[in-house]
Amino acid sequence: MLEWIKQPWPWYVAGPLIGLTVPLLLLLGNRTFGISSSLRHICAACMPANIPFFKYDWKKESWNLFFAVGILIGGFIAFNFLSSSAPLTVNPKLVQEMAGYGITSYDGLIPQELFNWPALLTVKGFILMVLGGFLVGFGTRYAGGCTSGHSIMGLSNLQWPSLVATCCFMAGGFIMANLILPFILKL
Amino acid sequence: MKKIVNTDFEVRSSHAMCVNHSELDHSFVSLLKYAVAGIFFGIILVKAQVIAWFRIQEMFRLQSFHMFGIIGSAIAVGALSLFLIKKFNLKTIDGESIQLEEKHFAKGQVYGGLLFGFGWALTGTCPGPLFAQIGTGASVLLVTVLSAIAGTWTFGLLKSRLPH
The missing domain is CATH 1.10.287 (Helix Hairpins)
Structure with a gap:
């Protein structure tokens, strides 16, 4: 089981699970799935600067910040405990194009180069x-x-x-x- | 102390995603359940390699079905879920009825959409995966988050001067 989890998940497993986030947030507390709003709440909380767009009660929306922090923790857990170290396999055409720019490493999900x-x-x-x-x-x-x-x-x-x-x-x-x-x- | 006029509902309804909010759960403990939902979501983003810069490049070059499959099947499951919620008039765990807001068209969806598309292809990430990437230890992307916050702030500053 853990071995299976450690493999990269195919789209038909991951996509439906991502889709389930929509009803999950609604059923937990009438929250509409969306993440970019968290950036606005951070502005409103840290530096509203008297800009009308940031003058609202961001604390009412703080669930969104909890969600964002959760995503960060989830990233940590998945990367450190649920991943294999196999390099990314990508389309050979992309590999060829990237090699033209001197990008050759496919270790890790974010290109170190x-x-x-x-x-x-x-x-x-x-x-x-x-x-x-x-x-x-x-x-x-x-x-x-x-x-x-x-x-x-x-x-x-x-x-x-x-x-x-x-x-x-x-x-x-x-x-x-x-x-x-x-x-x-x-x- | 200066009184803050609460105009957020009307402001939010045009620009933010979250216009409906539960009246019941504002305590720290009850907010923790959203962190748990975020952990679930973050794990999927990493395991499905949605946070991989190369996967996003493949998507925009039509070199892989992976990302289209993920987004497409997520929409299908989301739509089916909303259909069932409406059909059976499901309530939240606190017993509130579930409300969904209509989205209204604005030119920002075109201009802002294109600008976000540029940023998506450059960084290989959208806001959700960005938080997950930092969780995987890519500390330099803290700069990207700060820059995204600066972008949002700049939008707020210029909002009244932009076409809507």
Whole structure:
């Protein structure tokens, strides 16, 4: 059993389990699945700066922060106790493309060659980690949600604005990954 | 002390995901159950390799079905769950009736959606997986979280000047 758990889980196991998070949060306390709001609550709690968008009672939404901390703990548990050390297997075409940028290591889930402390001071690392993070925070709030809030929760509830948002998430990702990222990775 | 005007409900209804909140559970202990739900969710994200930068790159290059399968089957199970909750009028464990908010269209879903898509492909992560990645020991991604918080803060600052 533990050996099976330690293997990477296929999509048809993981996807339905992620889907069950939607009714789980509703049944636990009428909470709508969504994570990017936690970033807003952190702003409201730490530096509202008299901005109307952050003047609300964030404590009423603190469940979202507990959920986010839980995700972090879950990541720790899964990585340290429920994982095998086998390298990631990815599509050979991607391996070939990445080799062109000098990326050859598939140990671990986050590529060490790109995401590390010294790389923060390089143009490439700054774009990937700092600019990328900024766009995630700005874009999700502007869109009113992220993959969880719009793509999973919103689409599960058959909300067409969430379909618009999801299509735009995907379009943005396709544009960046195929048209812009190749130039960034060559830096 | 300055009185804080509570306008969060109307503000939130247009921009945040969580507009309905239980009136019953605000104590620390009762909030812990959401941390447990988060642990469950975080473990799945790692085990399904949703937090892997290369998996996201495969998705945006149409080189793997994995991520599409995960998101698609999650929506299917979520939709079936909501259908059953509505059909049988299920209540929360505290006995409250379950309410779901309609989402309203705004231009931000297009502009913000595209910007988030750019960030998703760059970082290989969205907000949920970002927390899980830090849990796996990728300490440098604390900088990415701080930057995401700064992005959210900047949106709040510029909100009234952006098209909606």
